Amino acid sequence: MIEFIIRLALLFCSISMLGLIYRVIKGPSVADRVIALDAIGVNLVAITALISIVLSSHAFLEIILLIGILAFIGTVAFAKYLEKGVIIERERNH
Amino acid sequence: MSFLHLAIVAPLILSIFIPLFYRIFRQIHAGWFVLPLPILLFVYFLTFLPETMSGKSFIEMINWIPSLEINFTAKVDGLGLLFSLLITGIGALVVLYSIYYLAKNKEKLNNFYVYLLLFMAAMLGVVLSDNLIVMYAFWELTSFSSFLLIGYWYERDKSRYGAQKSMLITVFGGLAMLGGIILLYIMTGTFSFTEIMSQANEIFNHALFVPALLCILLGAFTKSAQFPFYIWLPDAMEAPTPVSAYLHSATMVKAGIYLVARFTPVFGEHFLWFLLVTSVGILTLIWGSVFAVKQTDLKAILAFSTVSQLGLIMSLLGAGAAALHYEFLDENIYTVAVTAAIFHLINHATFKGSLFMAAGIVDHETGTRDIRKLGGIMHFMPITFTISIIGAFSMAGLPPFNGFLSKEMFFTAMVHVTEMDIYNLETWGILFPVLAWIASVFTFVYSMILVFKTFTGKHQPEKLDKKPHEAPMGLLISPIILVSLVIIFGLFPNLLSDSLISPAMASILPSLLGAGEEFKVHISFWHGPTIELFMTLGIIILGLVLYKTHFRWKKIYKGIPEKLALNRFYDFVLEGLQSVSYKLTNTYMNGSIRSYLVYIFAFLIVILAATLFGKNAFMFSTSNVSSIGVYEVALAILVVLGSICILFAKSRMTSIILLGAVGYTVSLFYVLFRAPDLALTQLVIETISVALFLVCFYHLPKLRKFETRMRFRLINALISVGVGAIVTLIALSAHSSKLFDSISKYYVENTYTEAAGKNMVNVILVDFRGFDTLFEITVLAIASLGIFGMIKLRLNRRKEG
Numbered sequence: 001m002i003e004f005i006i007r008l009a010l011l012f013c014s015i016s017m018l019g020l021i022y023r024v025i026k027g028p029s030v031a032d033r034v035i036a037l038d039a040i041g042v043n044l045v046a047i048t049a050l051i052s053i054v055l056s057s058h059a060f061l062e063i064i065l066l067i068g069i070l071a072f073i074g075t076v077a078f079a080k081y082l083e084k085g086v087i088i089e090r091e092r093n094h
Numbered sequence: 095m096s097f098l099h100l101a102i103v104a105p106l107i108l109s110i111f112i113p114l115f116y117r118i119f120r121q122i123h124a125g126w127f128v129l130p131l132p133i134l135l136f137v138y139f140l141t142f143l144p145e146t147m148s149g150k151s152f153i154e155m156i157n158w159i160p161s162l163e164i165n166f167t168a169k170v171d172g173l174g175l176l177f178s179l180l181i182t183g184i185g186a187l188v189v190l191y192s193i194y195y196l197a198k199n200k201e202k203l204n205n206f207y208v209y210l211l212l213f214m215a216a217m218l219g220v221v222l223s224d225n226l227i228v229m230y231a232f233w234e235l236t237s238f239s240s241f242l243l244i245g246y247w248y249e250r251d252k253s254r255y256g257a258q259k260s261m262l263i264t265v266f267g268g269l270a271m272l273g274g275i276i277l278l279y280i281m282t283g284t285f286s287f288t289e290i291m292s293q294a295n296e297i298f299n300h301a302l303f304v305p306a307l308l309c310i311l312l313g314a315f316t317k318s319a320q321f322p323f324y325i326w327l328p329d330a331m332e333a334p335t336p337v338s339a340y341l342h343s344a345t346m347v348k349a350g351i352y353l354v355a356r357f358t359p360v361f362g363e364h365f366l367w368f369l370l371v372t373s374v375g376i377l378t379l380i381w382g383s384v385f386a387v388k389q390t391d392l393k394a395i396l397a398f399s400t401v402s403q404l405g406l407i408m409s410l411l412g413a414g415a416a417a418l419h420y421e422f423l424d425e426n427i428y429t430v431a432v433t434a435a436i437f438h439l440i441n442h443a444t445f446k447g448s449l450f451m452a453a454g455i456v457d458h459e460t461g462t463r464d465i466r467k468l469g470g471i472m473h474f475m476p477i478t479f480t481i482s483i484i485g486a487f488s489m490a491g492l493p494p495f496n497g498f499l500s501k502e503m504f505f506t507a508m509v510h511v512t513e514m515d516i517y518n519l520e521t522w523g524i525l526f527p528v529l530a531w532i533a534s535v536f537t538f539v540y541s542m543i544l545v546f547k548t549f550t551g552k553h554q555p556e557k558l559d560k561k562p563h564e565a566p567m568g569l570l571i572s573p574i575i576l577v578s579l580v581i582i583f584g585l586f587p588n589l590l591s592d593s594l595i596s597p598a599m600a601s602i603l604p605s606l607l608g609a610g611e612e613f614k615v616h617i618s619f620w621h622g623p624t625i626e627l628f629m630t631l632g633i634i635i636l637g638l639v640l641y642k643t644h645f646r647w648k649k650i651y652k653g654i655p656e657k658l659a660l661n662r663f664y665d666f667v668l669e670g671l672q673s674v675s676y677k678l679t680n681t682y683m684n685g686s687i688r689s690y691l692v693y694i695f696a697f698l699i700v701i702l703a704a705t706l707f708g709k710n711a712f713m714f715s716t717s718n719v720s721s722i723g724v725y726e727v728a729l730a731i732l733v734v735l736g737s738i739c740i741l742f743a744k745s746r747m748t749s750i751i752l753l754g755a756v757g758y759t760v761s762l763f764y765v766l767f768r769a770p771d772l773a774l775t776q777l778v779i780e781t782i783s784v785a786l787f788l789v790c791f792y793h794l795p796k797l798r799k800f801e802t803r804m805r806f807r808l809i810n811a812l813i814s815v816g817v818g819a820i821v822t823l824i825a826l827s828a829h830s831s832k833l834f835d836s837i838s839k840y841y842v843e844n845t846y847t848e849a850a851g852k853n854m855v856n857v858i859l860v861d862f863r864g865f866d867t868l869f870e871i872t873v874l875a876i877a878s879l880g881i882f883g884m885i886k887l888r889l890n891r892r893k894e895g
Contacts, residue, residue, distance in 0.1 A: 010725075025748075044762075047762070048762075051765055052765075057768065059768070060773070062774060063765065063774055066778065070777060074781065
């Protein structure tokens, strides 16, 4: 039973990822794409978690954390880039 | 280190000190320091005469590279001694001549004598080495020192051209000879000539025998200026006249003759040897003599005459090799050819040396060597005239000079060739005496032109730079000694027969001699009204007629020889090689990395496919394939789709993101195949590299930022598909043919017990195989330092300010 539910969940995750990928490709503005990529990262977290249940191993929990961090950093970097044109500023006005 | 070795290297040792003497004693001509050495050596070599006359030879050995069987073995036998005496004797005369010929203040005498001494040592080494590799080393040294001597006046274009030409041709032949030596070594297992000679019969039918024969002959023909390699010799006449007299008449050009004579016991019985040596010799003889008539420069006439006379000696050696077919000495009429060859070798060295020196004197005292400007200087230079006329008459083969005797013997040998009952010579052997006779007629004509056009006729003072007068006595000593020898050997030829010719024949034809026997050489002036005498008479009559009328028929030369001149062919080939290789290099080295990648990948495909299918290595079995799950299929589709979309993406941004997507999917593969550490690293690295790509993309120059799709190129498509296919095939074959189990079991069992860790990947990285990790760390360090350096260190920009 649990097996079936997990597979179903994986399928839904994949479908949602496809929808997000469509948004990445189509997305009229850059902000749309960035949001879609961030959501893909969250989906990846979910997929990894589900797969580690399938494989019945907890070796992949670190990967989940890592994807979360990377997605966050990536999104923040994009946001800053969109806002200011640069990611790391050279002169800092304290 | 014996005296003999010291004698060979003595000129080398002296050559070290010559520049020193030259610097210290500026008032004394440097040649005086050189002169004693060849005289001493000549006397030293004379002491070997009794030994070689009794049929013995003298061997001294010092080890050089014993592990490779290369030892400096010096051997004095009849042939070697004859050449050593020529080299040192004429060497001494040439040094004496050069002292008066080259001015003390104007010339670079230190260079000249260093080169000359190098050459002398090299020549002695060639003729006295028994070890073939050592002989080859000296052989190349003769080529180099000859190159230096020809290019002595290096500020002249023609000198450099001549030096380069002679270098290219003789080194080409030298390398061929090295090939022959190595082939001989493969066949016999030794570099020692004496041992090779003793195995001559065993290797006769070896598959490498003929290639070795051809290689050795190529070396001999190029060095001795045989057809068609004679072309360097006339251009070598740009050297100072003492050099021409020494190298290009008496010694170096006879190195090839020496080689042929030396190898006759090994190769002589083979038909090819007889055919090539005899016919190339005859061809060179007639070609050289015909072309010599055309020349107007004294030294050019002499150069072509040298070519022709060398051909004569060569053909005699070839005919003499036929004597090896008859296993007995009595009434073996073909040995006369060898006698004639050696006799003419000596004679040629004497008369040609004197003629060159005479030509040098004429040049020195009148300022020109052109026979069209010269004429009527007999009264100004009576001694030079006498020298020239004796030399030229000897060259033409007139009695009572030594050239007459050797020419008679030459005819005898050539007539005997027609009587041979081997190789079908009854039918086509008649060509040899006929060609020899025609060539001798031309020899007569150019000899007459050489003397009478220069010294008789009308004096033309307006064409000469200087007022002609007789040369100083010092210049005349050497040619006078040489022409005295011409007369002495002419009148008393048997002086030489027992002392030099017979021992030399014993080294050329050793198999014909039983124990204690020796060749009985008797050269007689008058041997009755034989066919040779009538041939000589015919030469004189026809030659005189042709000489008297030569201004009429000389016009024929204008049409024919230009087309036949091999110089043009040489220049054409040299130029062609340069331009063709330049074009070739420019075609494939076009500077575009794309083309180079095409070559690299195409080569990869061809070589791998050929190996895979040529060795029948392709295998495909599914025996150890695990089952395929639905997740793997889904991920694989993602990777493939991503990769294909990269190819067709319109903007670079899309490509970068798709590349990132492929990378992330790969990390999902790692998750699926249970490699958490890899997945972690892959995710982080992929993120960073995508970020770096974006940085690069952002900084593209605005002007070139075309957003175009990648263009389709058929070749690129074919090659990329090919590379993919071939790598896939190899992966399949490799996976299908696992030969032994993996060693991972050891790690599984010992990770915790031996290394105290539970994460096997990490234990392998830092414990079992930590060395790799260390240097991966180094790679990263270098990369980061490199990036830092590239960004910070902007030398160019700083220079521009």
